[in-house]
Amino acid sequence: MKLLKNHLLFNATTKLMCYFILFFCSHSFCQTLTGTVKDSLQNPLANANVIAKPLLENKGLKFAIADHLGRYKLELEKEVPYEIKVSYLGYKEALLKIDANSDLKEHHFVLQESGQQLKEIVIDYEYKPIVVKKDTLIYNVASFANGNERKMKEVLEKMPGVEVDKDGTVTVQGKKVTQMMVEGKSFFGGGSKLAVENIPADALDKIEVIDHFNKVGFLKEVSDSDELAMNVKLKEEKKKFVFGDVEAGAEVANDNGFHLLHTALFYYSPKTNVSFIGDANNIGKRTFSFQDLMRFQGGVSSFFNDRKQLTNLYAFTTDNTDVIENKSQFGALNFQHDLNFKLAVEGFAIFSKLFSASLTESNNEYLQNSAFTFENRTTQKENKTLLGIANVKLDYSPSDHSKWFYNAQLQSSANDAASMLNSIRDGQQSVFETLNEADNNQIKQFVEWHKQYKNTKHTTTFVVNQSYENNTPTNIWLTDTEFLAGLIPLENDSFYEIQQVKKVKNNTIDALFKHYWIVNNYNHLYTNVGNNFGTTHLQISEKQLVSDGTVNDFANGGFGNDLEYVLNDFYVGLEYKFKIGKWINKPGIYTHKYHLQTHQIAATYTVNKTYLEPQWDSEYEFNQSEALTFKYQLSNDFPDATQLLERYTLQSYNTVFRGNALLSNERFHTASLRYKKTSMYRGLMLFANINFNKKIRTIRNKVELDGINQFNTPIITDNPETNWRAYGTLSKKIHRFRLQFNSSLSWFSYIQTLNNQTTTNNRNNQAVGVKISTATKKWPSASVGYNKSFSQFSGLTSSQFTNDVFSFSWDIDFLRSFTFKTDYEVTFNENSQNQKTTYRIGNAYLSYQKKDHPLRFELSARNYLNNGTIINNSFSDFLISNSTTFTLPRIILLSISYKL
Structure with missing residues (x-):
C-alpha cells in the first residue's frame, strides 16, 4: 500500500510539473x-x-x-x-x-x-560566451558563472552541453573528456575528478574543449585520435600565484567521531607548476575515481592501451558509503617544470590509505538440474589497503618536427582483508573466516619517438613499452565445519585451516614502428610493424594445517600449480584512409602471428597460429554539428595464465577451479555505430550508440554445482555468444527549462553448461529515464528525474527484476551570501516473486560565504533520512540473489574552509 502511494505521488508530481512547463511556455516573459x-x-x-x-x-x-x-x-x-x-x-x-x-x-x-x-585580426572575447572552431569549443567562464561557485565542477555544470557525474567524469556533447589539462599541461596524469573537485572556480578564465586531441601536434592530422581534451585557462592574476583552499569539518549532532580534512593548493608560473591535494575523512568520501586510478595505474604508452591491467585496484576508488565504517587518507603531488624551451619534466606522486568495514545479508537461490538450493548468508568484511605511485615523464622537442617522450612509473600496494561469513542452508550453519594478504610491486616505462620529415608527406613513430610486476597474495580459510567434500582432500579435524600461497611474476615488452604517408589531402597510407611479448611465472600451493601440527599438502590430491607462460604476437598492418566528399573511410588489414607456449608439471604445450584481422572505420559528417561514425574489427584473444592451469586451485570457501591447458584463442567480431547531432538554434542535443559483439570461438566455464559447492573449468567451443548494447539520449531546451530523455538496452545470449546440461541463456536489460531541469542563471538550479529499468534472465529457469528511481535536486543562492543544496533519491525494487523493497537517500548542504571573503562555513547533513540499508537484486548463470547492504548512518557535519 505504501509503495502504491509513492507511485501515485510521483505520477501526480510529474503531471503537475508538465502542466507548469506548458503554462510557463504559453505565458513567458x-x-x-x-x-x-x-x-x-x-x-x-x-x-x-x-x-x-x-x-x-x-x-x-x-x-x-x-x-x-x-x-x-x-x-x-x-x-x-x-x-x-x-x-x-x-x-x-x-x-x-x-x-x-x-x-x-x-x-x-x-x-x-x-x-x-x-595575422591582423584581433579576436575580442569580452562578449563571446562560446567560440566554436573546427575541433575546439572555447567557453568564457564569466558568461556562465555568477561568482558563488566554489569549485570547477559547479562552473562546468552551468555550461551548455557539459555534464559532470558524481564520479567526476566530464562529458561534452555526450563525449567523455579523456585528458584534463591546466595551461596546456597534464593535470595529475590527465584525470578529471581531481581537477573538477579541487580547482577553485574563481581561478578560471576560459575552458577549451579540444576534440581529436593529440599531445604531438604534427600527428593530429594522421593519428585519428578519438580523445577529447579539456584545457583550463587561468586568470592572469593566477598564473604566478599560490591559490587554493583548506577545509576542516567535524560532526556536530552525534558523537560518532565523523570528520573531514581537505586541502588543495596550487602554484602556477610560466615555467613551474605545482599542485598538492590532501584528504583525510571517515565519511566514505573518496578523492579520485576509478577512471583516474586506471590512468595513474597505467604507466604505459597510449599506443598500447589495449594491454590488460594485471592488478585490480578498484578498492581505492569511488565514494563508498555502502559500509558501516570507512577511513580514508589521501595525498597527491603533481609538478611540471620547463628546464628550457626544448625539455620539460613532469610527474606526480600518489599515496592512499583506506580502511573499511562492511556488513551484507543475502538470500541466495542456486539453480540446478534436480532441485533448487537456498542459502541465507551474512558477510562481515574488514579491508586495509595501502597504495603508493610515483611517476616521472620527460618531454623533449629537439625541433618543431621531432618529439621524444620517456615515462617511468613505480607502483607499490598492499591489501589486507578479513571476512567472516555465516552460511545457513537446510537448517545447518557454517562459519568461515577468510584472511587475505596481497603485496604488489610494479615497474613500468616507455619511450616514444615521433618524427615529421621536412616535406611533411611522411611521419614516423617508434614506441617501446616495458612492464614488470611481482605479486604475492596469500589466502587463509578457517572453519569448524568440513567443506567442499569430495572436491578438496581434507583430513578430518576439529578445526580446519587451509593456507594458499601464490607467487606471480609478469613481464611484458611491446614495440611498434608506424609510418604515416600523406599521399594527398584525400588519401593517406599507414604502415604498422609491431611485436607484443609477455611472460608469466605462476606458482600456487595449497595445504591444510592440521591441529596435531602436521601438514596435509593438497599437492597429493591434484592441487598445486607451477606454470611458465609465454605469449608473443608479431603483426604487420596496412591502413588506407581516403575521403569522398564528407565521407571518411579507413579500412585496414593486419596479419598476426601468435606463439603461445606453456610449461607445467605434466607437459609442455605450444600453439602457433597466423590470422588475418581486418578492420574498418568510417565517418560521415553531415555538418559540424551532425555526424555518423561506424567501426568494425575482427580480433583474437588468447587465454591468460590462470585459465591454462592444469591442476586444481581453491578459489573460495565454496569454489574449486581447474584450468584447461589445451585452450586456444577466442575469436570475435566487434562493431559500433554512433550518431550525434547538436543544434544551438533548436536547443537540441541528440546522441545514440549501438555496439555489437559476437564471439564465434568462445571460452566459458563449465560448471558443476552440488548444493552451494561449485567446480569450474574453462572449455572452448564454437558456440556463438552475441551481445547487443544500445544507448541514446535526447536533450531539448524549452524556454527556461531543459528536458532530457535517455534510454538503454542490452541483450546478451550465450550457451552455458551446468551439471552436464547445456542451455542457451539470455540476459536482457532495458532502462528509460526522463529529467526536467531549469536552464537559466536567474533561477535556482533544480531538477526532477525518473528512471525505470527492467532486467530479465532465462536459462534453466527465468527471473526478472524491475527498478524505479525518483530523484530530485535543488541548488539556490539567497541573501547574497547563502547557498543551499539538496538531493533526494528514492528507489523501488521488485523481483520475480513480487517482493517489493524501498530505500531512500537524501543529502543537504547549507553554506555561508561573503563575496570576496576567504572564510566559508558549511553545515551538511549526509543521509539525513538515516537510511541504514541498501537493497539490490542480481542474477547469474546459476544464482539469484537478494542482498541487503548496511550503510553509514546520518552524518551532520560542520566544516570551515579558508580560500588562499
Whole structure:
C-alpha cells in the first residue's frame, strides 16, 4: 500500500510539473528573436557568434551560435533594450539595436568581408560566451558563472552541453573528456575528478574543449585520435600565484567521531607548476575515481592501451558509503617544470590509505538440474589497503618536427582483508573466516619517438613499452565445519585451516614502428610493424594445517600449480584512409602471428597460429554539428595464465577451479555505430550508440554445482555468444527549462553448461529515464528525474527484476551570501516473486560565504533520512540473489574552509 502511494505521488508530481512547463511556455516573459547570418553571396556562416548585450544594469548577456545553415535563436527579456553584435572571423561585425518591448521577431544579418589578413585580426572575447572552431569549443567562464561557485565542477555544470557525474567524469556533447589539462599541461596524469573537485572556480578564465586531441601536434592530422581534451585557462592574476583552499569539518549532532580534512593548493608560473591535494575523512568520501586510478595505474604508452591491467585496484576508488565504517587518507603531488624551451619534466606522486568495514545479508537461490538450493548468508568484511605511485615523464622537442617522450612509473600496494561469513542452508550453519594478504610491486616505462620529415608527406613513430610486476597474495580459510567434500582432500579435524600461497611474476615488452604517408589531402597510407611479448611465472600451493601440527599438502590430491607462460604476437598492418566528399573511410588489414607456449608439471604445450584481422572505420559528417561514425574489427584473444592451469586451485570457501591447458584463442567480431547531432538554434542535443559483439570461438566455464559447492573449468567451443548494447539520449531546451530523455538496452545470449546440461541463456536489460531541469542563471538550479529499468534472465529457469528511481535536486543562492543544496533519491525494487523493497537517500548542504571573503562555513547533513540499508537484486548463470547492504548512518557535519 505504501509503495502504491509513492507511485501515485510521483505520477501526480510529474503531471503537475508538465502542466507548469506548458503554462510557463504559453505565458513567458521573454521574446524570441530568430534569423540567419550569411555573407554577401547568401552563404550561411556556420558558428557565427550572436551576442545580445543588455543596455540596462544587472541584466545578463544573451548569446547564440549560428548553426550549419546560419540560423540563430535568441531568448530576450521583453522589457530590456539590447545591442546585438554578430561576428565571424574574416568579416566585419554587424550591429542591431532593439528597444524594450520591441515587436521584432525576425532579423537576418549579412556580413561583409573585412579584407584583413588573418595575422591582423584581433579576436575580442569580452562578449563571446562560446567560440566554436573546427575541433575546439572555447567557453568564457564569466558568461556562465555568477561568482558563488566554489569549485570547477559547479562552473562546468552551468555550461551548455557539459555534464559532470558524481564520479567526476566530464562529458561534452555526450563525449567523455579523456585528458584534463591546466595551461596546456597534464593535470595529475590527465584525470578529471581531481581537477573538477579541487580547482577553485574563481581561478578560471576560459575552458577549451579540444576534440581529436593529440599531445604531438604534427600527428593530429594522421593519428585519428578519438580523445577529447579539456584545457583550463587561468586568470592572469593566477598564473604566478599560490591559490587554493583548506577545509576542516567535524560532526556536530552525534558523537560518532565523523570528520573531514581537505586541502588543495596550487602554484602556477610560466615555467613551474605545482599542485598538492590532501584528504583525510571517515565519511566514505573518496578523492579520485576509478577512471583516474586506471590512468595513474597505467604507466604505459597510449599506443598500447589495449594491454590488460594485471592488478585490480578498484578498492581505492569511488565514494563508498555502502559500509558501516570507512577511513580514508589521501595525498597527491603533481609538478611540471620547463628546464628550457626544448625539455620539460613532469610527474606526480600518489599515496592512499583506506580502511573499511562492511556488513551484507543475502538470500541466495542456486539453480540446478534436480532441485533448487537456498542459502541465507551474512558477510562481515574488514579491508586495509595501502597504495603508493610515483611517476616521472620527460618531454623533449629537439625541433618543431621531432618529439621524444620517456615515462617511468613505480607502483607499490598492499591489501589486507578479513571476512567472516555465516552460511545457513537446510537448517545447518557454517562459519568461515577468510584472511587475505596481497603485496604488489610494479615497474613500468616507455619511450616514444615521433618524427615529421621536412616535406611533411611522411611521419614516423617508434614506441617501446616495458612492464614488470611481482605479486604475492596469500589466502587463509578457517572453519569448524568440513567443506567442499569430495572436491578438496581434507583430513578430518576439529578445526580446519587451509593456507594458499601464490607467487606471480609478469613481464611484458611491446614495440611498434608506424609510418604515416600523406599521399594527398584525400588519401593517406599507414604502415604498422609491431611485436607484443609477455611472460608469466605462476606458482600456487595449497595445504591444510592440521591441529596435531602436521601438514596435509593438497599437492597429493591434484592441487598445486607451477606454470611458465609465454605469449608473443608479431603483426604487420596496412591502413588506407581516403575521403569522398564528407565521407571518411579507413579500412585496414593486419596479419598476426601468435606463439603461445606453456610449461607445467605434466607437459609442455605450444600453439602457433597466423590470422588475418581486418578492420574498418568510417565517418560521415553531415555538418559540424551532425555526424555518423561506424567501426568494425575482427580480433583474437588468447587465454591468460590462470585459465591454462592444469591442476586444481581453491578459489573460495565454496569454489574449486581447474584450468584447461589445451585452450586456444577466442575469436570475435566487434562493431559500433554512433550518431550525434547538436543544434544551438533548436536547443537540441541528440546522441545514440549501438555496439555489437559476437564471439564465434568462445571460452566459458563449465560448471558443476552440488548444493552451494561449485567446480569450474574453462572449455572452448564454437558456440556463438552475441551481445547487443544500445544507448541514446535526447536533450531539448524549452524556454527556461531543459528536458532530457535517455534510454538503454542490452541483450546478451550465450550457451552455458551446468551439471552436464547445456542451455542457451539470455540476459536482457532495458532502462528509460526522463529529467526536467531549469536552464537559466536567474533561477535556482533544480531538477526532477525518473528512471525505470527492467532486467530479465532465462536459462534453466527465468527471473526478472524491475527498478524505479525518483530523484530530485535543488541548488539556490539567497541573501547574497547563502547557498543551499539538496538531493533526494528514492528507489523501488521488485523481483520475480513480487517482493517489493524501498530505500531512500537524501543529502543537504547549507553554506555561508561573503563575496570576496576567504572564510566559508558549511553545515551538511549526509543521509539525513538515516537510511541504514541498501537493497539490490542480481542474477547469474546459476544464482539469484537478494542482498541487503548496511550503510553509514546520518552524518551532520560542520566544516570551515579558508580560500588562499
